[in-house]
Each structure stands twice: as C-alpha cells, then as structure tokens.
Amino acid sequence: MTTTPVLDLLARVLHDAAGLLVELQASRPKPEDLARLLGTSHLTATRLLRNAELFDADQLAAMRTARLSLDTIFTIGKYWRKLSNSQADREGLFADVIARAGADSLNELEEHLKEVVGALNRQCADKPRSDWARFSRTVDCDGKGYLNIKAPAEALARMNSLIDDEAKAMFHQGHACSIAEAKATIITRRVITYDEREASQSESESASGEDNPLGFKYRPFVVICHPWLLEKRDGKYLTTDGTVVDLRGYADRMLEPFGWVTVPYRNFAGGVEFSEPIEVRRFADDAQRLVLTAAYPTCAHPDCRIAARYCQIHHIQAFAAGGPTEIPNMVPLCMRHNKENDDDPTKPCNGRIEKDPMTSRIGRRRWPDEPLRFTKAPPTRYGAFEQSRAFFDRVDEYSGVASPNSPPTIATVE
Secondary structure (H helix, E strand, O other): OOOOHHHHHHHHHHOOHHHHHHHHHHHOOOHHHHHHHHOOOHHHHHHHHHHHHHOOHHHHHHHHHOOOOHHHHHHHHHHHHHOOOOOOOHHHHHHHHHHHHHHOOHHHHHHHHHHHHHHHHHHOOOOOOOOEEEEOOOOOOOOOOOEEEEOOHHHHHHHHHHHHHHHHHHHHOOOOOOHHHHHHHHHHHHHHHHHHHHHHHHHHHHOOOOOOOOOOOOOOEEEOOOOOEEEOOOOOEEEOOOOEEOHHHHHHHHOOOOEEEEOEEEOOOOOEEEOOOEEEOOOOOHHHHHHHHHHOOEOOOOOOOOEHHHOEEEEOOOHHHOOOOOHHHEEEEOHHHHHHOOOOOOOOOOOEEEEOOOOOOEEEEOOOOOOOEOOOOHHHHHOHHHHHHHHHHHHHHOOOOOOOOOOOOOOOOO
16 A cells, blocks of 8 residues: 555554553553543553553563554453463463464454463363353443343343243334344343342331341441540540540541441449440431432543442542531542542542532542533433522522523432
8 A cells, every 4th residue: 555654653653552551561650641641531541551561571572572553452461361271371372472463464363362262261170250240330322221241151042032022022012113122121120120029028027127126227336445445423534644535536536437336445343334326427328329319410520421329429528537428518429539539638649529619510620720620421411410500590590580481490310
C-alpha cells in the first residue's frame, strides 16, 4: 500500500506498544489521570495498566523487540490470565507466542492461544471452578442491563429446552418482539417470583418472635475493652490516672462498623460490669438509602455510571472527622470511588466528593485548585434532586408562585 509520513509515524508508534507498557510499569499512574492524558476511556486506561502489571520486564522487552501491537498484547494478556495450570511451561509457551505473533494474523494467534491454554487447563488436576454469573452495573441507552453466565453446557442446554416452547408461544402470541426477548422475560420473572416467595416466608419466620424479640437483623453487638477503666460514684468513668472518659466519644473513636456498643468496667467491689448499650450509626439506614437513591440515581463520580442501588453510601464529611450520618451529608458512591476518595481534604491524592455550598449539587474535585465536576449521567436528570431543582427554578421564575402547568414532580425508584 502507499504510505505517507503520518502513516509511517503512526505505524512506528503502534508497534511500540510494549514500550508504552514499560513506561506505565515504571510510573504507575492512576487510571483516571492516564485516561485524561491519552484522551481515552477509563476502561482503556485500566486495560493498559493491567497489562503493564501482568508481564515482567523480560517479557515486555521481548514483545518490544517483536514490535507487537497493542491489540496483540491485549490478546496475549487475555489468555495469559486465563492460564490456571500451575505446572505449565510458561516460558516455553511465551516464546512460542512471540514467535507466532510475528507470523500469524491476530485472529490466528487468538485461535492458537485459545486451543493451547484450554488444553493446558484441562490437564490441571486441581483447576479452580470456572462457572460464574456476571450482572452489569451500568445500563445501556434503552435502560437495560446485561447478564452473562458461564455454566456446564449440559445445564444450559437443559435450561434452554425448559423455556423454549413457552418462549415461542409468547412470541407467536405477540407478547414479545423475538424469541430471545421472550426467554429473557421468562427467566427474569421466574427468578424474581421465586425470590419474593422465599423472602416472604423468611421474613415471617425470622423478623420477629421469641428467637428475635428486638427485631435484630444481623446487627453486630461490639464489646470494647479499656484496660484501665473504673467506675466513679457520680456515674462517670475514670482511668487510673484520673482522666474522665466519655463512653460515647470513646466508642465513636474505636468503633468502625455500625452496631451497638457496650464498654465493660470494674465496679467498687472489683467485679466486671457493663455500661448501657450505645448505638453508633456509621451506615445509612434503609429509609435514608431509599431517599438518596431517589435523589441521586447513579454514583456521584462524574465518570461513573453505576446505579445507586449498587453503591455504598458515602459521608461527604468523613464519619471519622465528625461527619453526621444524615441525608445532607451523604451520597451514593460506588465501592471503587468510595475507597479512592480523599476523606481528609488536607491530604489530596485521588480527589474528593464535595457539595457546592451555593447550589447543594454534589460533585468531585480532582485537586484542591480545580473546579467541581458534576456527573452528566442521563439517569441523573430524572433523579429527585435535579427534578426538585428544576421545580424550584420554575417557582423562582414565576416570582415565588408555582405555575399551574408545572405540577410537583414525583421521582420513583424501582
């Protein structure tokens, strides 16, 4: 083919993908920063970093010498992670892969890896279980999620045969646009119906009664021991050096999970007694979670689309710093972004979730001198917070009187 200087430059860059992984292995940037630098998605940045960590320096050097493209390296990495046979000759296999990568097409290389890795894994006597079911945590443009299942072929064939006739009948009767849609409907309905039936029976048996008189639902009861705690006659508690101990403050500092706390102490006779139970609320309750899910339908991180029902409830002002477990101080945040959040604003590293003091909108600030970024996830527009803001904006527009054509908006949570 006819080449140009630009195409030649692009070819040289693309065939030095291993060199990029070497740089990433040395610098270890965060996925978010790498995505912004390269102008790519968070998923692509994560794949780059995962492959940079997967291979050692010698393997990356061999791939760089062979001038492998990024897609080729991703394909090798995909099957390298799937290789579960600890007795396999990995060095020999890698050398074979490098040799083939220069001669075979990408599709031919993938077929070879699939065959070889599959054969090696079947030889493994103690191979791990490989069945799984994965539910997507994001939705597509139609508001749908995805379910992928890996299970024995015989079981899946049996499952398909059990619902095939019913699905065809639904399709021919006009209750579904395709047989595939009918099968999805049947599976979903049967699982949910079974769950509701089991949940109803379980709640009636365990939510109350002699075995659960206070309605405890697996709430931990924690005992915190202070080595030098004594009782004082006025009902206070002292240490042996005379320091007055506030039990609630002590429990707040010591307790990590949500639950009830009691603190043992020595009475006047030297025996062990227990204080009255203290409830420490670190986690949002069901009612608070319901309100927050209605208000903020997705993770508050601007680049995340995980639905709020799969998120953790994050304290904007950290619980450890005195932040209350109250709705104005909480927002849904997925597990990864909740873990990465800088709870201490004086130690910036990953960025932190903050609330705009003027608008009460919740966003993320990457560095202290940068402006807040707010999520633009489509479901957010229909959340109770944005709908309420729009309603009150209309109230302001009509000089404090809501328009009769602008009825209050009700947000629903499924």
